[in-house]
Amino acid sequence: SQLPVIAPSMLKCDFGNLQRELTLLETAEAQVLHWDVMDGHFVPNLSYGALLIERVRPLTKMFFDAHLMISNPEKYIDDYIDAGCNSITIHIEAVPNPKDLLQHLDKSGVLPGLAINPKTPVKEIEPFLELCGLVLVMSVEPGFGGQSFISSSLQKIKQLKKLISEETILSVDGGIGIDTIAETARAGANYFVVGSAIFNQSDYSIAVSELVQKARN
Ligand code: DX5
């Protein structure tokens, strides 16, 4: 995929009109669907799981990016691989030693991702960065869309940018919109998860192209 990537967070989509949402996102040239999976345990909210993702998989060619905000992801990870996810991101706070899981994803042909919460220091994920195809910096506390961007995330993005390889995707998730995307891009992010700033707009094409433009500046 082409950088910068805007990845719409499906948490905010209109599930009653899913087919229509997919068409609108394709028209907007979104390349990725970001699936926020929440278990009501790792985060205080419940969303959807592999069953739903698997049913949507045949409806579009877009890249499927699963963000697992769940405890014990090792129990469920194969369901998400089998559902046809192209990348799967697990949380360091859920798996203190994610080495085996990241390697399992890689061997399964899935881009391995590792996410870090706002309060977790970068040093916790540092030993595993070389196993990651994607690193996701949470810029809000995970669990809900529509929260405000936590500006201390910028420092973390800068720090990680220095530690990862050129090929590793650096993603930022939470509170990203027209007023915050540029500074995260300047800090080094190249893959932007966006919920409210797309789905709360009447025209997704305008929303996505404005975000891409801001991310390039
Ligand atoms: C939060 C999720 C995010 C969120 C993004 O737990 O990981 O992907 O839905 O939504 P906005 O862009 O509204 O912060």
Ligand code: ZN
């Ligand atoms: Zn997410």
